[in-house]
Structure formats: C-alpha cells, structure tokens
Amino acid sequence: MNEMEFENKLRSIANGMEYPRTPDIAGSVTTRLHTTTRPRFNSKALTWSLTIILVLCSSLMLIPPARAAILEFIQIGVVRIFPQPVTPTIEPILTATPVAQLPTTATSSSLSESLLPILSQMAGKTTLTDAQTKVEFPILLPSYPSDLGQPDYVYVQDADGSMVILVWLDSQQPDEVRLSLHFIPSNSWVINKMGPKVIQETHVNKQRAIWAEGPYPLILWNGNVEFTRLIEGHVLIWADGVITYRLETDLSLEEAVKIAESLKPIQ
C-alpha cells in the first residue's frame, strides 16, 4: 500500500468514527457570556482577591445573617468545604458543566478502563526518589497498613507550586486503585467542595481534619485550569504547615485516620 492509498484508507476508516452527541455548546457559551462579569483568578491575582474577600467578609461580619452565611464553610489548608449549597458570600466558580448536569457516580473503587492509561501517560510521572528531589517539602509514606508498600505511581505536577500525587493500586486487583494521597502546597490549587453528603470533623495527629463523603461537586482552579466534577468517594483532608494532604480511599474514617497518622518520611 503506497502512501496515498494508506492516507485514503485512514480517511475512510476515520470517517466511521462515531462521536458522542455534541452538547449544546452555543447555549452554554451564550449563558456564560451573559452571566460572566467576574474575571477569572490567576495565581498572582489570587492573593489580592483573597485579601479583598477577607476585607469584604470583615465588613459583612457585622451583619448577623451575613455572618452566619460566611461561617458556613470549613477551611482546611487550601481546601474549602461548604456544608450547604453555595453560600451567597463566595461566588460559585464558573463551571463548564452545570452542577445539575454532572454525571452520576457510584461508590466503588473499581476503575473504568480509561484510568490506567491516563495514569501511565499523565504528565509528571516519576519515581519516589526523583520526586523528593523536586519538591522542598518531605514526601511522606503511610506505614499503615503494613502491606501497603511504596506507591505504584508517583507524579510531581506543576500547579503553581509542585503538587505530589501518590497512587497505590490494589495488589489483588491491579486494575483498581486502593488509595491516593495528594500533597498540595499552599498557593497552588484551590479546591472547593460544595455540600458533601457527610462532613465530619476529626483529627490527624491532634490537628483538625475533615472527612467528606460524596456525592458533592469538587471545584478546582488555579490560574490555568478550572473544572468541576461530582465526587462520591471518601476523602480525608488535613493540613500541616504549608502542605494540605488529601487522602482518597474507599476505607472507613477510622482506617483513613490510621493511614494519615502513619505517614513517615521516605526511608
């Protein structure tokens, strides 16, 4: 088959590609254009924006109903959790997918076929030793459960600060994730969780921590990326200094705390 025949063959095959139905992009874009007045945050503007919000909040605190609304979120490190649906004091971040149309999820640790290739191809994949040389904070590994061992995947992602992600697969079912642990430095990603089904305050090494169970929309943004997804997993969040830790697992709160409290520097 010469090059022209090969090209024609490719074009012919590609013509058979069936795509998902194109959503109503025009409607969503028009709606967003009509409602968007607030510029997006960028990382440099974020400090100023937060300062302005703090000043605004200080003023609003004088007004009892506003005070009640402002206090209706819990902040752990860079993660802010709104127990109630969006409060009037913090504008909901523009979401590309309206919350009501978010895909439903099922509580299960099983992976779809699409995750493993992404884990393999995701940017920043590295080794534990190399990761430690790239970040200034210590990468900690759980010593509990004893059979956990080292993570199967390690990533260092540039998120206006180097964020580390560790992923452990289930040794019995290697196509399933057992748990993942994120080290998120301050001033990098800002994460909002809107109205998780269960929020429980707990402690990790006597530090305040939050346990959240889905479903809830998770909103992340930095200067470049912003997205919303519906999460139904279990997440333990705590902070220590400038690092926010996010442990995602299907285990119970008690087990998650045990894992969190077992973190030790790489040997």
Added chain:
Amino acid sequence: MDEPTLIRHAANGDTAAWEPLVLAHQNAVFRLSYLLLGDPDDAEDIAQETFLRAWKYLKRFDVTRPLRPWLLSIASNLASNRRRSAGRYFAALTRAFRDEPASANIEENSSQQMQANDLWKAVQTMSLADQQIVYLRYFLDLSVAETAEVLQVAEGTVKSRLGRALEKLRNIIQQDFPVLVEGPEA
C-alpha cells in the same frame, strides 16, 4: 449575515452574533477535543472554554481569515494543557467511580466503527504532536492549508510532519492493529 460580518458584530460585543458562529463550529471543536482527551465531559469543558477565549480575543482576529482553524488551534492548545494538568488526573479518577465508562452511550456494534476505534487507539499511542496532525487531516478532514493554520506552521512543515507521523502510524498499525490494513480495501 456572512461569517466576517458576524465576527465584526461579535467583536463589538454582540453575543447574538457570536451564537450562530458557535453553532457553526461547535461540532468540529468538540470532536477535536474529544479525540485529544477521550472524554465527552472534558471535551465539552474545552469546547466551551475555546469559544469563551475566542470571544475574549475576537478583536485581535483578522476577519479576512477563516474562523475554524483559529478555533481549532485554541481548542488544541487547551486540550493539550488539560491532558498534562493535574485536573485531568482528578477527572480521570472521578470517572473511575462511575458505573459505566464515559463512552458507554456509543454503540460499538458496526465493524466500521470498530475499525475507527482501533485506528483511534493506534493514534493515541503516538506523541501529542503526531496525534494532532493525524486528527486534523484524517478525522476532521482538514486540508493541508487548514491544518497549517491550526498548527501555525508552514504547509511544507505540515507535509513533512505528516509524512513522519504516517510512517510511525503505519508501523503501529502493522504491529498492533494489522486487521486495519488487511481488509478488502487494502
């Protein structure tokens, strides 16, 4: 109204003029994003963001040029950034909690579609730059000139890159998807 007139109106803040332009190009933008990201939700995010960015910078756009390559160029850049972002990881992890794969609504029962999916899988093993050029030329059926506009390179560069990409793709197909080139049309 023709495209340049609509663009001029939109550049002056007329959202009603922007809407038909979005409608005209949303399919191509969504499909390229889907090919690059493999997830309809991600593709929708990128497609929306593409038209919002384009709207923002519309005053800088030369209305004598076609709009579609410019939009596809924005979409391609955004999708590439998304592929490499941590956000992609979170999105993928979230999909892992779903009952069904995101593409479950696509019936995969025709042999033509199975072939197309196999070709897509083969292309997905290539570098991002190779994927972009293959998607633009063969999946979206853009001309060499349009592809050059999207990739912001000379037409000669498109041809040389395409030649190299095709060679790699041919090897991948022969090794992993030989049935694609062994059919009756081969």
